[in-house]
Amino acid sequence: MIGDPFAWVYEQLTALLLSLGMTAVWAQTTLRFLGAAVLATVLLVSTFFLIWGERKLLARLQDRLGPNRVGPWGMFQTVADFVKLIGKEIIVPTHADKAVYLLAPLLVVLSVIGIWAVVPLAPGVVGTDLEVGVLYIVGIGAPMVLVLLVPVILASSMSLVGIVEAQAGMWFIVMAPVAALVYLITSIAENGRAPFDLLEGESEIVAGFNVEYSALAFGMFFVAEFLHSLTI
Secondary structure, three states, X not given: OOOHHHHHHHHHHHHHHHHOOOOHHHHHHHHHHHHHHHHHHHHHHHHHHHXXXXXXXXHHHOOOOOOOOOOHHHXXXXXXXXXXXXXXXOOOOXXXXXXXXXXXXXXXXXXXXXXXXXXXXXXXXXXXXXXXXXXXXXXXXXXXXXXXXXXXXXXXXXXXXXXXXXXXXXOHHHHOHHHHHHHHHHHHHHOOOXXXXXXXXXXXXXXXXXXXXXXXXXXXXXXXXXXXXXXX
16 A cells, blocks of 8 residues: 555556556556565664664663774674674584474564564555454464453554554553553563563573574574564
């Protein structure tokens, strides 16, 4: 769906594709894939800044400098880490199912990016306005079902667009602050952040994919974790 600010660009791209001999259906399909590619690219690039931001913030809290060598304020440190990861060998355990093993990191990232298909970014700018958008998010990986029922009830809609538009008069966080607090806590727990990161020992680095995966496969799990933080 394209809102007024993007209508001209959408119309021009549609006209261009039609002039190349595409049918209207193929033109719309191509633009949908193009939009998905642009959104996914923006999200993936954002993880570079999220990782840098967290490292700088935690460094300040711990009276350290954090990344400060590669690029201004160390902003390109994550880029250097990425280059290092893609240059390393992906080691597959001897008895692992290679296809499933290599597919897992990709699915983890895609599942998080898939949530953004129903997130309204601006008036009229949303990938797909599903009537059951909330259920779609829950189905992908959100455990805070009871809390999500609160905005659904207040808006009388399960569409994320409908929920956003229903807050034109009063934000739901003002009407249901306790539910908002519970949502915040459960979101942190869902993402495995402190104090809910009990599966990982602070004194060790042997936890799940840190041991089983290497190189870019490990990096993709890391990207999914930070994308999930941004999504929530």
